[in-house]
Amino acid sequence: MKVYSWLIAFASGVGGFLFGYEIGIINQIFTMPNFTTTFGLDYYNSQGQLSSTDDADDIQGWITFIFLIGCAVGAAIVSYPCDMIGRKRTIHEGSLFFIVGSILQTSAHNIGTLYAGRFIGGLGIGQMSAVVPLYISETAETEIRGRLISIYQFMITIGIFIASCANSIILTYVTGEPEWRLAFGLQLIPAAFLVFIIAILPFSPRWLLYKGRTDQARTTLAKLREVPETDSKLQVEFDEINRSVEEDRAIGDAKWSELLEPSVLYRCFLGVTLQFFQQWTGINVILYYGSSLFANMGFPAADSSIAFVLADNAINMLATLPGMWLVERTGRRSLLIWGGFVMAFAHYMVCMFVGISDNVDKPAAWGAIIFVFVFIIAFAATWGPVVWVYQSEIFPLRVRAKGTSVSTVSNWTWNAIISKISPIILKDIDFYTYLIFGSFCVAMGIFAIFAVPETKGKSLEEIDEIFESKVGKAAREPVS
Numbered sequence: 001m002k003v004y005s006w007l008i009a010f011a012s013g014v015g016g017f018l019f020g021y022e023i024g025i026i027n028q029i030f031t032m033p034n035f036t037t038t039f040g041l042d043y044y045n046s047q048g049q050l051s052s053t054d055d056a057d058d059i060q061g062w063i064t065f066i067f068l069i070g071c072a073v074g075a076a077i078v079s080y081p082c083d084m085i086g087r088k089r090t091i092h093e094g095s096l097f098f099i100v101g102s103i104l105q106t107s108a109h110n111i112g113t114l115y116a117g118r119f120i121g122g123l124g125i126g127q128m129s130a131v132v133p134l135y136i137s138e139t140a141e142t143e144i145r146g147r148l149i150s151i152y153q154f155m156i157t158i159g160i161f162i163a164s165c166a167n168s169i170i171l172t173y174v175t176g177e178p179e180w181r182l183a184f185g186l187q188l189i190p191a192a193f194l195v196f197i198i199a200i201l202p203f204s205p206r207w208l209l210y211k212g213r214t215d216q217a218r219t220t221l222a223k224l225r226e227v228p229e230t231d232s233k234l235q236v237e238f239d240e241i242n243r244s245v246e247e248d249r250a251i252g253d254a255k256w257s258e259l260l261e262p263s264v265l266y267r268c269f270l271g272v273t274l275q276f277f278q279q280w281t282g283i284n285v286i287l288y289y290g291s292s293l294f295a296n297m298g299f300p301a302a303d304s305s306i307a308f309v310l311a312d313n314a315i316n317m318l319a320t321l322p323g324m325w326l327v328e329r330t331g332r333r334s335l336l337i338w339g340g341f342v343m344a345f346a347h348y349m350v351c352m353f354v355g356i357s358d359n360v361d362k363p364a365a366w367g368a369i370i371f372v373f374v375f376i377i378a379f380a381a382t383w384g385p386v387v388w389v390y391q392s393e394i395f396p397l398r399v400r401a402k403g404t405s406v407s408t409v410s411n412w413t414w415n416a417i418i419s420k421i422s423p424i425i426l427k428d429i430d431f432y433t434y435l436i437f438g439s440f441c442v443a444m445g446i447f448a449i450f451a452v453p454e455t456k457g458k459s460l461e462e463i464d465e466i467f468e469s470k471v472g473k474a475a476r477e478p479v480s
Helices: 003-012 014-029 033-038 056-077 079-084 087-107 111-139 142-173 177-185 188-198 205-210 214-225 232-251 256-260 262-279 283-296 301-329 332-357 362-381 383-393 397-428 432-451 460-469 471-475
Strands: 042-044 050-052
Touching: 003 014, 003 111, 003 142, 003 188, 003 214, 014 056, 014 087, 014 111, 014 142, 014 177, 014 188, 014 283, 014 301, 033 042, 033 177, 056 079, 056 087, 056 111, 056 397, 079 087, 079 111, 079 397, 087 111, 087 177, 087 188, 111 142, 111 205, 111 383, 111 397, 142 177, 142 301, 142 383, 205 214, 205 232, 205 397, 214 232, 232 397, 232 460, 256 262, 256 397, 262 283, 262 383, 262 397, 262 432, 262 460, 283 301, 283 362, 283 397, 301 332, 301 362, 301 383, 332 362, 332 383, 332 432, 362 383, 383 397
Parallel strands: none
Antiparallel strands: 042 050
């Protein structure tokens, strides 16, 4: 096992941890009384009881929405620093944005400052969400590339779980204003760690070659593969990468219009569509508003905001591990197909059980909880990690940053839209929400059957050849 490559993946994957931590805290922060009164979600009525304001759902939606819009903007602009200053320096830049955003959120005394912190923090997360998987893909060996890129998703789930644990402790032992400020402020610890650790990580050898730094690229590749620079296998890999890079450099600097060329356009279509479908699985509705969902099933507030949230996040984290193994064992395409159908089944069962319980029949509500867990397992092992793996490896080097940027913008845009409309949807159509998401899951399984070529076991340069000459044939290969 190449220990150095795994260390690089986990170290850079702290960018994913920050995103996961952000998801994990906001769900429970919305239940903290001092936070809700400070920012206009709740007020104390004449009897001294806490009541929701008329604008509570709208404000809650905006707090989530503005962060995700920041993520979309960060992903949209990431190709410029990614190509100019390199993949690792762009991760560093994103972590600094996140630190500034976290400081503003922690110190906010009005909704405007909170919104500003949410947006700036989102800029950093958006940048890192695009560049971290790309950076890992360009430093990893072909045989384990899928598993290493999956570490990004795994770190997201670790961040969500750690945040929910920290918040549960805060909810239990801290009250008043320090409660939510501490929840926001703890984000600064992993962010500061990422600023430090990224400085000692290597540059992408492919980016170094593209910038003409050949000797440094060879030295870096040898260090990544943990072999001498004279190793024959290393030289074959280096020559293959260099040949591809030289062909790109001979054409000149990449232009956005190149994304419209037939073979690249199809890759953009896949990246954008897969990220669209990933958001319409419904995963982020459960992660952002899980406490409300469980409360609507008739469970006590303590169980809804702490126990079930912790269980959700622990399952999400642990179920990512088999996905990291299966992505190289069964392939990307098979996981996308079966994951879509299993998630659909789980959603339909949740819809049925919630409909039966109608907040009265507790055993039926427990059935809904069980299938929410089934859904999370299916997502975490398939569409969670695989979409990030796939979009990071399908684009040619010269437009890889731009193609990854466009695909990631799709993720954040739909994430933002869904987060904004979810409180309204959950309020107005209740359990039919699961029916909608289940239907999308069926559609994504069918899409994977007919549209997604397999990339397992191929080098990045070989994947380029697949899309240049075999897109149609590859998409029609039977499921393995």
